[in-house]
Amino acid sequence: MKRQQIIIFGTGEIAELADFYFTHDSEFEVAGFTVDGAYLKQTEFRGRPVVAFERLLEQFPPDRYGIFVAVSYAKINAVRAEKVAAARAKGYALATYLSSRATAFAGFVPQENCFILEDNTIQPFARIGANVTLWSGNHIGHHAIIEDDVFLASHVVVSGGVRIGQGSFVGVNVTIRDHVTIGKKCVLGAGALVLEDQPDFSVVAPRGTERSPVPSTRLRNL
Numbered sequence: 001m002k003r004q005q006i007i008i009f010g011t012g013e014i015a016e017l018a019d020f021y022f023t024h025d026s027e028f029e030v031a032g033f034t035v036d037g038a039y040l041k042q043t044e045f046r047g048r049p050v051v052a053f054e055r056l057l058e059q060f061p062p063d064r065y066g067i068f069v070a071v072s073y074a075k076i077n078a079v080r081a082e083k084v085a086a087a088r089a090k091g092y093a094l095a096t097y098l099s100s101r102a103t104a105f106a107g108f109v110p111q112e113n114c115f116i117l118e119d120n121t122i123q124p125f126a127r128i129g130a131n132v133t134l135w136s137g138n139h140i141g142h143h144a145i146i147e148d149d150v151f152l153a154s155h156v157v158v159s160g161g162v163r164i165g166q167g168s169f170v171g172v173n174v175t176i177r178d179h180v181t182i183g184k185k186c187v188l189g190a191g192a193l194v195l196e197d198q199p200d201f202s203v204v205a206p207r208g209t210e211r212s213p214v215p216s217t218r219l220r221n222l
């Protein structure tokens with residue numbers, strides 16, 4: 001059976017990874033890539049054509065091709081959300097990647113343009129919006145709600161009943177206590193421990209561990 005054809009928006013590292021994951025672990029086949037005309041520096045990427053987004057309809061029409069927007073969390077996820085809206089406006093269906101190595105249960109319905117990598121655990125009754133990236137290894141507790149356009153880095157603990165507001169960024173190793181609500185467009189920095197609700201646009205970021213004044217050469221037992 002012929003696989004569904006998609007075009008990936010982007011030619012950066014995330015696009016390279018998206019191509020890898022879709023090719024090796026999905027029902028989709030990546031036919032080519034697209035970027036905004038102003039950023040078009042190459043006609044080929046990973047052995048397939050790159051076309052200007054402005055000319056995509058001519059070469060890869062939406063009745064035959066879907067699209068996946070492989071863009072990072074730039075401008076706190078606004079760039080990716082803009083590109084998703086632009087693709088939708090041109091009439092494209094947006095593909096989603098759900099790793100075969102992620103754990104999800106009956107009743108979980110992935111929305112469009114999600115990128116859900118290996119070792120994510122999505123417990124029953126959790127809901128995940130559109131255009132959400134779950135990098136590898138997160139725990140999404142039961143009854144949690146992740147709104148549209150959110151990006152979770154790796155090894156985040158989203159406890160049961162947590163809500164993460166639209167467009168928020170959650171860094172590596174963040175822990176969010178059960179039933180806490182994170183507002184829209186928040187940034188939770190790497191390693192944050194979040195025990196209470198946060199208003200829209202909050203930044204919660206712990207300082208990194210301080211370097212010892214003692215050099216490693218002076219440690220006696222190592």
Ligand SMILES: CC(C)(COP(=O)(O)OP(=O)(O)OC[C@H]1O[C@@H](n2cnc3c(N)ncnc32)[C@H](O)[C@@H]1OP(=O)(O)O)[C@@H](O)C(=O)NCCC(=O)NCCS
Pocket residue numbers: 135153154170171172187188189190204205206207208
């Ligand atoms: C929290 C985080 C986003 C801050 O980013 P940043 O680029 O260092 O922030 P900036 O340098 O632009 O800082 C902006 C302001 O916030 C302040 N700030 C930054 N980190 C802070 C912290 N931990 N505590 C208090 N204030 C902080 C800065 O002092 C600065 O204030 P100023 O403008 O008055 O000088 C970053 O440290 C982080 O945790 N990123 C996520 C890493 C991660 O998970 N990566 C995986 C991606 S897949």
